[in-house]
Amino acid sequence: MRTLRALAPVAVLLAACGGGGTTSGGDGDVVELRYAFWGSEDRAQLTQEMIDAFEAENPDIRVEMDYADFGAYFDKLATSVAAGDAPDVMTMGGAYHSEYAGRGALLDLAEVDDIIRTDEISEDILAHGTIDGSLYAIPTGVNGYAMVANPAVFAQAGLELPDDTTWTWDDFAQLCTQIGAALGDAGYGAQDLTNHNTLSLWARQHGEQLYTEDGELGISAGTVTEWWEFALELRDSGCTPPATLTGELASQSAPEQTLIGTNAGGMSLIWSNVLEALSTASGEELELLIPPGVDGGEAGSWLGPSMYYTIGARSEHPEEAARLVDFMLNEPAAAEAFLTDRGLPVNADVRAAIMDQLTPVQQAEAEYLARLEEAAGVPVPPAPVGSTETAGIVTRLNSEVLFDRAAPEDAAERFIAEVEAALRP
Amino acid sequence: MTTVPTFSRGRAPGEPPPAEPPRAPEPPRRRSPLAKREGRVAYLFLAPWFVGMVLITIGPILASLYLSFTEYSLLQPPEWLGLDNYRRMLEDERLHTALRVTFTYVLVSVPLQLALALALAFFLDRGVRGLAVYRSIYYLPSLLGGSVAIAILWRQIFGTEGLINQLLGLVGIEGQGWVSHPDHALSTLIVLNVWTFGAPMVIFLAGLRQIPAMYYEAADVDGAGGFTKFWRITVPLLTPIIFFNLVLQIIGSFQTFTQAFIVSGGTGGPADSTLFYTLYTYQRGFGSFEMGYASALAWVLLVIIAGFTAVNFLAAKRWVHYGD
Numbered sequence: 001m002r003t004l005r006a007l008a009p010v011a012v013l014l015a016a017c018g019g020g021g022t023t024s025g026g027d028g029d030v031v032e033l034r035y036a037f038w039g040s041e042d043r044a045q046l047t048q049e050m051i052d053a054f055e056a057e058n059p060d061i062r063v064e065m066d067y068a069d070f071g072a073y074f075d076k077l078a079t080s081v082a083a084g085d086a087p088d089v090m091t092m093g094g095a096y097h098s099e100y101a102g103r104g105a106l107l108d109l110a111e112v113d114d115i116i117r118t119d120e121i122s123e124d125i126l127a128h129g130t131i132d133g134s135l136y137a138i139p140t141g142v143n144g145y146a147m148v149a150n151p152a153v154f155a156q157a158g159l160e161l162p163d164d165t166t167w168t169w170d171d172f173a174q175l176c177t178q179i180g181a182a183l184g185d186a187g188y189g190a191q192d193l194t195n196h197n198t199l200s201l202w203a204r205q206h207g208e209q210l211y212t213e214d215g216e217l218g219i220s221a222g223t224v225t226e227w228w229e230f231a232l233e234l235r236d237s238g239c240t241p242p243a244t245l246t247g248e249l250a251s252q253s254a255p256e257q258t259l260i261g262t263n264a265g266g267m268s269l270i271w272s273n274v275l276e277a278l279s280t281a282s283g284e285e286l287e288l289l290i291p292p293g294v295d296g297g298e299a300g301s302w303l304g305p306s307m308y309y310t311i312g313a314r315s316e317h318p319e320e321a322a323r324l325v326d327f328m329l330n331e332p333a334a335a336e337a338f339l340t341d342r343g344l345p346v347n348a349d350v351r352a353a354i355m356d357q358l359t360p361v362q363q364a365e366a367e368y369l370a371r372l373e374e375a376a377g378v379p380v381p382p383a384p385v386g387s388t389e390t391a392g393i394v395t396r397l398n399s400e401v402l403f404d405r406a407a408p409e410d411a412a413e414r415f416i417a418e419v420e421a422a423l424r425p
Numbered sequence: 426m427t428t429v430p431t432f433s434r435g436r437a438p439g440e441p442p443p444a445e446p447p448r449a450p451e452p453p454r455r456r457s458p459l460a461k462r463e464g465r466v467a468y469l470f471l472a473p474w475f476v477g478m479v480l481i482t483i484g485p486i487l488a489s490l491y492l493s494f495t496e497y498s499l500l501q502p503p504e505w506l507g508l509d510n511y512r513r514m515l516e517d518e519r520l521h522t523a524l525r526v527t528f529t530y531v532l533v534s535v536p537l538q539l540a541l542a543l544a545l546a547f548f549l550d551r552g553v554r555g556l557a558v559y560r561s562i563y564y565l566p567s568l569l570g571g572s573v574a575i576a577i578l579w580r581q582i583f584g585t586e587g588l589i590n591q592l593l594g595l596v597g598i599e600g601q602g603w604v605s606h607p608d609h610a611l612s613t614l615i616v617l618n619v620w621t622f623g624a625p626m627v628i629f630l631a632g633l634r635q636i637p638a639m640y641y642e643a644a645d646v647d648g649a650g651g652f653t654k655f656w657r658i659t660v661p662l663l664t665p666i667i668f669f670n671l672v673l674q675i676i677g678s679f680q681t682f683t684q685a686f687i688v689s690g691g692t693g694g695p696a697d698s699t700l701f702y703t704l705y706t707y708q709r710g711f712g713s714f715e716m717g718y719a720s721a722l723a724w725v726l727l728v729i730i731a732g733f734t735a736v737n738f739l740a741a742k743r744w745v746h747y748g749d
Contacts (some may be wrong), residue, residue: 010461010505034526071690071691072691073712074712075691075712078711078712078714079711080500081499081500082499082500082716099714100500103498103499103500103501103714104501105500107551139617205517243601243605243695244585244601244605244606244695245585245605246603246605247602247605247606247694247695248584248585248602248605250690250694251605251689251692251694252690256450385428388711389713392692395692395694396692396694396697399607399694399695399696400607400696403607403695403696405607405696422713
C-alpha cells in the first residue's frame, strides 16, 4: 500500500514525460489537438462525425474529444486550465468566455484571423464574443429562448396550443393550471420556469435588463419580487410541481429526466437547440412557442449565441486549433454533422446549405428562430465578468422561495446583493 | 490497514504485553559496516516516499498557506491581500451556513455511528455463528460509503419516487422527496454516514475480543447483571478504542465532500441545506476562481479540526482508561 502510494508520483512523472503534443507518424508529424465541449453521448457522436470529416481533410491533425456533462464541464475545465493543461479548443457558454478572456486564458483570435474566416458571420453575433475590443470567442450558432409545448399533453387535457404571438403570462397560468388539474398525479402543467434566463426575459418585458451594456445589474428588486410572487402562484395552483420535485429536477440536467422528456409536463422554458434532445426523449412532436408576454408589452425573447468556440492562450498549436475552429464554423461538412446541435449555424452560407438536410424537428427549430427574429427586441448585451455565478444564486434563492423559507421580496433583495457582489471586479 | 494505536501512555488493552524492555541500555556500540549499508539502503527505499511527501503533500500545503493571503484566480499570478480573506469570512453568510451544516452533521452523525458500531460489535462478540460473514457484510458499507456510486444510489433511494417512499407507500404513508427538501436533505446524509459504521465496528470488535474473560467471570461470581458488566467492565476497558474511533470519525466527518457533492449536484442545495464546509470551499475555489479565499477556508478548517482533536485529547485524560 505504502510503496504503491510512494511510487505513484514517479509513475505520474514518467507518464508526463511520455505524453508530448506531437507524435511521429509514418509520413511527417501529426499534431494532436484536444477539443473540449459539454453535452450528451449524442452530441459526442455528432462531434466524432465532424472530427472524422476534419481529419480526412487534414491528415496532419488528430483531434481528441474531451467532454463532460454540463454540470461538471466548467469545474473540469477550470481545473485543467489552472493546471496548465488547457484543451486547445474549448467550448464556452454564458459569460464564461468573458471570465477566461479577462484572466488571460484565451487566445486573441486576431492572431489567427488569416485562418478563421468570419466574413459570413454577422457583426451582432461576433459582438458577443468581443471583449474589450478583441475577438476571443466565436459563437457556434444561434439560439432562442422558447416555451416548448407538448401537444400530446395538451390533447390529454382537452386543450389547444395557444396563439403565441398574442399570449400573455395570464393566459399561460390559466392553461398551465388546467393541464395540471387534468393530469392529476400523472403530471404538471409546466416545469418550474425560474432561472437566470427567465429573469432576463422577465426584465426585458418590464422595460429593464438583467445586465446593462456597462456590465452592471439592470433588473430591480421589485421586478424580481414580482417574478417570484408569480412563481408561487403557479406552484400553488398546481401548474408547477411542489418544491421538492422542482428541487430534484433542478439538480440534474439530462433531457431524459425533465418533465417534458418524460411526457409528464405540458410546457417548459428552454433554449431552442435542446428541442432535438427533448423530442427524442419524449417521442412526441414538441412545438416551440414564443414565450408569453406582459399584456401589450415587449415579447422580450431574443436571439443569442448558443455556445462559443475559443482557443487556449497557451495552446502549443494555435494554428491547427484555428483550422479546427474554422472548419466547424465555415465548412458545410461540419455543419452536416452538427446540423442544429450547436444552434443554427452562424455562417449564412452554411446555414443555407444544410437547410434541406434538417430533420423535421430541426426544421421546426429553424422556423421558430425565423419567427422569433421578427418578434425579438434589441439584442441582449454580452454577459459581464462574474455573471456566471448568477445561475447558481437564482437556483438557490428559488428553492428558498418555493419552500416558503424566504418571502419573494427578501429573496429579491438577496438576489440583488449577491449578484452585485459577484459582478464587482 | 487500520491498526489499533496506542495513545500517549501505555497500550491498547488488546495488545500483548510488550517484551520486557532492556533495563540498562547497553553502552553505545560502533555500528557494523553491514548495519550502515542497510541504513543507506533503507533511506534509498524511503526516498520515493519522501520526495512524494515533499512535492505532493508538504509543498502544496505550504503554497496554500501563502495563497490564503492572496487573491488568486488560478489563471493569473496571485496578488497579496494580507488578512482580507480571513476578515471576509466574518461577514460571509454562506460560510456561516456551511459551518452550521457541517457542525450539525459531525455532532449528530458521529455519536450515532459510534453507538451503532459499538452495539453491533457487542452482539457479534457474543458468539454468533458465521461471525466472519457478518463482519464482512457490516464492514462493506464502510468501503463503499464514500463512493460516488453510493451517493447516486442514495439520491435515488431518498428521491420522490425512491425506495423509501415506495416502502412508506406500502404502509399508507405518503412520503416526499427527502433529498430535495431543505429540512430533510442533511438527515439523509447523516443516515448515509451512520450506515458506514463498519470500520469502527471492526475495531470495537477487536477491542472486545481482548478484554480478559476473568473480569466477567469474577463479576459473575459477585452476581453482576448483564448491564452492570457492560457498563462497569466492557465500557471502561474499551475507552481507548472508543477514543480512537471518536477522533478518527470526527476528523473524517469534517472532511465529508463526495456525498454532499453528488447528492446536491454540487450546489449544496436545496437552499444550502447540504452546503458542507468542504463543498463551499470547492465552490469558491473552482466555481468562482477564488483560490486565495478557498485556501484560507481550508486553513480555517484545519484549525477547526485541530481544535476539536486537541479538546478530545485533553478531555480524554478524564474518561479514557488505559489498562496499566
